[in-house]
Amino acid sequence: xxxxxxxxxxxxxxxxxxxxxxxxxxxxxxxxxxxxxxxxxxxxxxxxxxxxxxxxxxxxxxxxxxxxxxxxxxxxxxxxxxxxxxxxxxxxx
Amino acid sequence: xxxxxxxxxxxxxxxxxxxxxxxxxxxxxxxxxxxxxxxxxxxxxxxxxxxxxxxxxxxxxxxxxxxxxxxxxxxxxxxxxxxxxxxxxxxxxxxxxxxxxxxxxxxxxxxxxxxxxxxxxxxxxxxxxxxxxxxxxxxxxxxxxxxxxxxxxxxxxxxxxxxxxxxxxxxxxxxxxxxxxxxxxxxxxxxxxxxxxxxxxxxxxxxxxxxxxxxxxxxxxxxxxxxxxxxxxxxxxxxxxxxxxxxxxxxxxxxxxxxxxxxxxxxxxxxxxxxxxxxxxxxxxxxxxxxxxxxxxxxxxxxxxxxxxxxxxxxxxxxxxx
Numbered sequence: 301x302x303x304x305x306x307x308x309x310x311x312x313x314x315x316x317x318x319x320x321x322x323x324x325x326x327x328x329x330x331x332x333x334x335x336x337x338x339x340x341x342x343x344x345x346x347x348x349x350x351x352x353x354x355x356x357x358x359x360x361x362x363x364x365x366x367x368x369x370x371x372x373x374x375x376x377x378x379x380x381x382x383x384x385x386x387x388x389x390x391x392x393x
Numbered sequence: 394x395x396x397x398x399x400x401x402x403x404x405x406x407x408x409x410x411x412x413x414x415x416x417x418x419x420x421x422x423x424x425x426x427x428x429x430x431x432x433x434x435x436x437x438x439x440x441x442x443x444x445x446x447x448x449x450x451x452x453x454x455x456x457x458x459x460x461x462x463x464x465x466x467x468x469x470x471x472x473x474x475x476x477x478x479x480x481x482x483x484x485x486x487x488x489x490x491x492x493x494x495x496x497x498x499x500x501x502x503x504x505x506x507x508x509x510x511x512x513x514x515x516x517x518x519x520x521x522x523x524x525x526x527x528x529x530x531x532x533x534x535x536x537x538x539x540x541x542x543x544x545x546x547x548x549x550x551x552x553x554x555x556x557x558x559x560x561x562x563x564x565x566x567x568x569x570x571x572x573x574x575x576x577x578x579x580x581x582x583x584x585x586x587x588x589x590x591x592x593x594x595x596x597x598x599x600x601x602x603x604x605x606x607x608x609x610x611x612x613x614x615x616x617x618x619x620x621x622x623x624x625x626x627x628x629x630x631x632x633x634x635x636x637x638x639x640x641x642x643x644x645x646x647x648x649x650x651x652x653x654x655x656x657x658x659x660x661x662x663x664x665x666x667x668x669x670x671x672x673x674x675x676x677x678x679x680x681x682x683x684x685x686x687x688x689x690x691x692x693x694x695x696x697x698x699x700x701x702x703x704x705x706x707x708x709x710x711x712x713x714x715x
Contacts (some may be wrong), residue, residue, distance in 0.1 A: 311558065311561070311562055311565065311582065311586070313558065313561070313582075313583070313586035313587075313590060314554060314558065314586070314590045314593075314594075315590065315594055316554070347565065347569075347578075347579055347582070348565060348579050348582040348583050348586060349579075349583060350583045350586050350587050350590070350667070350670070351587065351666045351667055351670045352586075352587060352590055352594075352667055355666065375579050376576075376577075376579050376580045377579035377580050377582070377583035378579075380580060380583065380670065380673070380674050380677070381583065381670065383673075384666050384669060384670040384673065385666070387666075387669075388655045388665070388666035388669055389666055
């Protein structure tokens with residue numbers, strides 16, 4: 301299963317917006333997903349990402365699903381955000 | 394010879410226009426100004442220009458701001474581009490009319506013209522000089538921190554998070570459309586986004602004074618340095634952190650913790666990595682940050698320095714140079 305983050309916008313910045321995105325994912329795309337299901341998170345098309353938004357989505361998804369893959373993470377703000385989550389939020393991927 | 398083309402009504406000439414031409418001139422050797430016709434201005438702006446097209450054209454010709462000034466066409470808005478085949482087309486930061494299909498039209502005409510979005514110009518309502526805009530934005534921010542009428546600063550005051558996000562998006566587009574700042578645009582936007590959103594996150598429902606933030610952007614006259622300023626009239630870092638660390642005494646101590654330790658004032662939420670992200674990104678990219686809260690200031694560049702200052706800011710103030 302693939303989650304295309306650009307469908308939530310190109311500037312993913314605030315914590316409330318991240319929380320909203322996570323809730324929507326839980327009630328739609330991930331509703332019947334198994335814990336061991338392969339989940340791909342696609343960052344293509346995302347212009348700006350912050351740790352606040354990502355903490356509410358990426359960190360939480362990584363706690364919920366063990367087979368998570370991150371795709372198209374070249375954007376500098378995506379890179380810096382993932383580095384922050386790995387360093388301070390315990391993100392393991 | 395490199396030809397640059399700029400479009401506009403240029404009705405009542407003001408410092409913003411002068412700044413516009415000054416920036417455009419830097420992209421080539423010959424600057425051609427295309428003056429919008431009266432009917433076009435009426436159609437786009439919904440009102441007729443104060444001065445008719447002949448006067449506006451003559452004024453630009455006499456001003457020396459451009460090397461050549463010509464009238465736009467009423468029948469074909471691309472006619473000047475077809476005739477002069479510019480190497481660069483300069484657009485104002487908010488110029489959206491006619492620009493939507495410009496890129497594809499240029500391709501169809503088999504032109505290699507580069508489209509450049511110019512910087513916005515923030516006039517200073519308190520000074521006649523417009524050259525000192527870099528300092529002016531800081532002065533305006535400091536005035537906003539004390540004023541009884543924050544809404545007077547409507548170009549910079551973001552009362553809600555939505556307004557902040559919309560303005561940040563606009564600034565991100567400006568940065569992305571400029572060669573010099575394009576590589577930094579995503580990260581700078583993320584840094585400003587974290588700082589601005591922090592103000593809303595930590596003060597929501599608790600604003601001691603007015604809600605919202607001041608958010609401004611400026612570029613130095615030499616084009617070499619950009620500045621983003623953010624400020625709030627919220628609780629400040631010390632009071633915010635005391636929710637979870639009641640023994641915390643000094644602003645300097647609070648700032649150090651906020652920028653270096655993973656701690657959140659919104660327990661049990663897992664959070665508190667925003668300012669660490671800001672600090673690490675600033676250091677990695679060799680940008681500069683000055684952040685003040687209470688009587689403490691933290692400066693981040695290649696290293697991190699915290700000191701007590703004479704100034705006192707009730708909420709938070711941030712100045713990012715890049």
